[in-house]
Amino acid sequence: MKLKKLIVASSIVVTGVMTNFAYAADNIKVGVLHSLSGTMAISETTLKDTVLMMIEEQNEKGGLLGKKIEAVVVDPASNWPLFAEKGRELLAKEKVDVIFGSWTSVSRKSVLPVLEELNGLMFYPVQYEGEESSKNVFYTGAAPNQQAIPAVDYLMNDIGATRFVLLGTDYVYPRTTNKILKAYLAIKGVKAEDIMVNYTPFGHSDWQNIVADVKRFGSQGKQTAVISTINGDANIPFYKELGNQGISAEDIPVIAFSVGEEELSGFDTKPLVGHLAAWNYFQSVETEENEAFIARWKKYIGDDKRVTNDPMEATYIGFKMWVKAVEKAGTTDVDAVEQAMIGIAIPNLTGGIAVMNANHHLSKPVLIGEIQEDGQFEVVWETPGTVMGDAWSDFLPSSKDLVSDWTAPIKCGNFNVKTAKCSGQKF
Amino acid sequence: MLRLFSVFLFCVMSFNTSVAMSEVQENSALPALIKQLPTSKLKQMGPLIDQIAATSEPQVGAILQTLMKGDLYYLKSNKQVVSAHKNAQKEYRLTDILNAEVLPALKKSAIKKIRTNNRLRKQIRDILANLDLTDQDPAVRLSAVKQLLDNPNQVGIHSVNALFKGEQDEQVRELMSVILLIDQLETGSTAEKLAATTQLSDRLESVVKNAFVKQLALLPESPENLPLREALSKAIGNIEQQASVYKLVEHLFFGLSLGSVLLLAAIGLTITFGVMGVINMAHGEMMMLGAYTTYVIQQTFPNLIEYSLLMAVPAAFLVSGFVGILIERGVIRFLKGRPLETLLATFGISLILQQLVRTIFSPLNRQVEAPQWMSGSLEINPMLAFTYNRLYIILFALMVFFSLLMILKKTSLGLHVRAVSQNRDMARALSIKSSWVDAITFGLGSGIAGVAGVALSQLTNVGPNLGQAYIIDSFLVVVFGGVGSLWGTLVAALTMGTFNKFLEPSMGPVLANIIVLVGLVLFIQKRPKGLFPQKGRAAE
Numbered sequence: 004m005k006l007k008k009l010i011v012a013s014s015i016v017v018t019g020v021m022t023n024f025a026y027a028a029d030n031i032k033v034g035v036l037h038s039l040s041g042t043m044a045i046s047e048t049t050l051k052d053t054v055l056m057m058i059e060e061q062n063e064k065g066g067l068l069g070k071k072i073e074a075v076v077v078d079p080a081s082n083w084p085l086f087a088e089k090g091r092e093l094l095a096k097e098k099v100d101v102i103f104g105s106w107t108s109v110s111r112k113s114v115l116p117v118l119e120e121l122n123g124l125m126f127y128p129v130q131y132e133g134e135e136s137s138k139n140v141f142y143t144g145a146a147p148n149q150q151a152i153p154a155v156d157y158l159m160n161d162i163g164a165t166r167f168v169l170l171g172t173d174y175v176y177p178r179t180t181n182k183i184l185k186a187y188l189a190i191k192g193v194k195a196e197d198i199m200v201n202y203t204p205f206g207h208s209d210w211q212n213i214v215a216d217v218k219r220f221g222s223q224g225k226q227t228a229v230i231s232t233i234n235g236d237a238n239i240p241f242y243k244e245l246g247n248q249g250i251s252a253e254d255i256p257v258i259a260f261s262v263g264e265e266e267l268s269g270f271d272t273k274p275l276v277g278h279l280a281a282w283n284y285f286q287s288v289e290t291e292e293n294e295a296f297i298a299r300w301k302k303y304i305g306d307d308k309r310v311t312n313d314p315m316e317a318t319y320i321g322f323k324m325w326v327k328a329v330e331k332a333g334t335t336d337v338d339a340v341e342q343a344m345i346g347i348a349i350p351n352l353t354g355g356i357a358v359m360n361a362n363h364h365l366s367k368p369v370l371i372g373e374i375q376e377d378g379q380f381e382v383v384w385e386t387p388g389t390v391m392g393d394a395w396s397d398f399l400p401s402s403k404d405l406v407s408d409w410t411a412p413i414k415c416g417n418f419n420v421k422t423a424k425c426s427g428q429k430f
Numbered sequence: 431m432l433r434l435f436s437v438f439l440f441c442v443m444s445f446n447t448s449v450a451m452s453e454v455q456e457n458s459a460l461p462a463l464i465k466q467l468p469t470s471k472l473k474q475m476g477p478l479i480d481q482i483a484a485t486s487e488p489q490v491g492a493i494l495q496t497l498m499k500g501d502l503y504y505l506k507s508n509k510q511v512v513s514a515h516k517n518a519q520k521e522y523r524l525t526d527i528l529n530a531e532v533l534p535a536l537k538k539s540a541i542k543k544i545r546t547n548n549r550l551r552k553q554i555r556d557i558l559a560n561l562d563l564t565d566q567d568p569a570v571r572l573s574a575v576k577q578l579l580d581n582p583n584q585v586g587i588h589s590v591n592a593l594f595k596g597e598q599d600e601q602v603r604e605l606m607s608v609i610l611l612i613d614q615l616e617t618g619s620t621a622e623k624l625a626a627t628t629q630l631s632d633r634l635e636s637v638v639k640n641a642f643v644k645q646l647a648l649l650p651e652s653p654e655n656l657p658l659r660e661a662l663s664k665a666i667g668n669i670e671q672q673a674s675v676y677k678l679v680e681h682l683f684f685g686l687s688l689g690s691v692l693l694l695a696a697i698g699l700t701i702t703f704g705v706m707g708v709i710n711m712a713h714g715e716m717m718m719l720g721a722y723t724t725y726v727i728q729q730t731f732p733n734l735i736e737y738s739l740l741m742a743v744p745a746a747f748l749v750s751g752f753v754g755i756l757i758e759r760g761v762i763r764f765l766k767g768r769p770l771e772t773l774l775a776t777f778g779i780s781l782i783l784q785q786l787v788r789t790i791f792s793p794l795n796r797q798v799e800a801p802q803w804m805s806g807s808l809e810i811n812p813m814l815a816f817t818y819n820r821l822y823i824i825l826f827a828l829m830v831f832f833s834l835l836m837i838l839k840k841t842s843l844g845l846h847v848r849a850v851s852q853n854r855d856m857a858r859a860l861s862i863k864s865s866w867v868d869a870i871t872f873g874l875g876s877g878i879a880g881v882a883g884v885a886l887s888q889l890t891n892v893g894p895n896l897g898q899a900y901i902i903d904s905f906l907v908v909v910f911g912g913v914g915s916l917w918g919t920l921v922a923a924l925t926m927g928t929f930n931k932f933l934e935p936s937m938g939p940v941l942a943n944i945i946v947l948v949g950l951v952l953f954i955q956k957r958p959k960g961l962f963p964q965k966g967r968a969a970e
Binding site for chain 2 (some may be wrong): 161162206209211212216222223224235238240244249252268271273279295363371381384391399
């Protein structure tokens, strides 16, 4: 009896001391808003781990502004409306200083109003369709002009493609990207009859018809290429069918925007060898920073077979930039950090320097890689310098006059250069 | 003769790359060119490869082959170009590419790959094809001629011109004549063009049609061109007509293949749902277990990938069948005659099985390899090819169907199953152990679902959600075909598959699915008992 009382008492004391200590230390709180269950868990769990690894690393260096960084992890469970709720929880209840999170565009759109209402700050680390610039979000993934447009240029100039098949999964990212690509191809003089577009549902597995159509489309005597925004699971049966119907990467190369190292690690890569992907980062790029990053990741996760990928680099750059901006501003206050962020430069893992621009998008290099048998990519082309991310595509009539500039005097995410007006729409 | 030819080839090639040849005077040019490989950018590689080919040295073929395969490396230390192959100790066995001298094995970090891209590999393939035209083996010559047909180049056409007369192999000769005729069509006089057009008008190769279309577009509309123009448009019309016929056949094949997948998925359900009347929501998970069994077999016997599917079929049948019997004994028999509760309970089981697989195998998709004999396609003619994996799955589905039919019709087990499903009480009165029959029937249905999973592992992703994608379709097929009727399931599955595939090209996959569904609902309104309703008192 006595012993039990003692334990209870001591545990109360210990808890009290610890809470006190925690409050006294006044930690900096970093919110992590990535799905840890549901369909997106496969991809997003990796990013949660990346943020946690970065926080651990920063704390080992002595924290930030003399304080420890503390992670607050929530699980929006691949449920898009839940992103808004969990975002609100992070900002209003946990009072986090910054959020790293979101993968799909629809989840970002879901949490955006909450960020703007409560004046939060979020880093979004995935390549996306553009046509957005919010004061409260920094986009460290690629905009279409940092992935899709250079990919088309590569296909035209290096492969000599004159006919294009745009295949995509039926949701907002492929549809918007393909709209931009179609406009861009038209400007480049590709006729409408030389473009074939097809959308399939998520997880589509019977590709016989579509691949046969691609084959027919590609046998008209002109070099044909496929631009694929096919997402996730549907890719394996698609590439398998390509291989079985005898279409090799030399005949009709496929360039993919959603197939990276992580996705390939569950594939039988034989049918994919030689096909292409466009990203800003590949694990195979040999630089000192990258090797250190890979080594640290493998050690942190405790698995030698785990791979790194582009959204992880985007998370890495985003976190480093935020740390630098907080140090520069001397505070974690959102408005001060937001202004301090612009112009911050961080070395890329693939060499060169990433710079945060006034439109909240990064300047970074674009790489095109060929898929190898071991599931890695070999770089076959890269932009000579960095490419500045463009929030509003120049190739769509609705957005070609819009620019985003969050510095004074414009301070607007969608400033119309023709009418010199900010539309007032916040995102 | 061969020697003469190689001299000839040499001349042609050097003509092609005359700029390069001004520097390359002697045979010793090759080492210097090879030396440039490590330092060249991808853009400079194209001309460099042409120069290497133009030296016509005997090693050129082997060097380019190695480069194309991605086995050509150079030592970081002294830029020596070597071919490298990984050995068992994860080091690389190195051989000098020029003098075949074997070098000490090195780690990956000491060597660097000489990069190529698709365009360079295509260029090398063309060059190698031209070299292969004189190969001893007719099969090699055939693939070389095919490559040349798809990617015509002057060097190759000249060699074909020289080789055509001496060619013995029928198939190679035929394709060679096509190459020469296309060349004639493009460069000959009007009369020659006309002759070539008539001779080529029944060829199905896409290059032929493209050549026709190109000629027709280039030809000015004047009276003297009229006969040629007419011949060309007639030939194009003829080819297009044939193409539309073959397209129809192709769609039929696609439909049958989708239908056979539906058949495989639904046939086990016909037994559990149709014969026993149990709504088994975990049916999809039985397929998933079958697919995972294939994965486990491939992991256990990594050297027997070619036979893995043959081993997986009985194994998957046993695993899924065993789990099926467990479910029947453990859950379903206590819920007999309570369909709603059975539905909920089996749905719960399906979730449990999914989570179990997530815990054991991770939520990521597992990689199931396709054996060599399941890859590629059977080419009927240049316009029509059937992929082997689909072909085998159609055959396999029919095999499963007929063996099940045999079991139900010809064995005593089948007799008991039919007896119990028609009149349980009477069957029991005749000393049939109905509970035992129930368990075996459920096991049989589940086992067949497992076998279906083996087939599905070759078509789609092996992951925890595999079953869910097929469960709805399976129920649809069974209801459409008439509950409990095996033949109904066969007809329903193939009909649904074919309809879907014929609608898909014009409406897209989503709308095609919707229309098939709506059609199904209307059909059920008209005939609530499906295509082949069960007759007699048992049906009431």
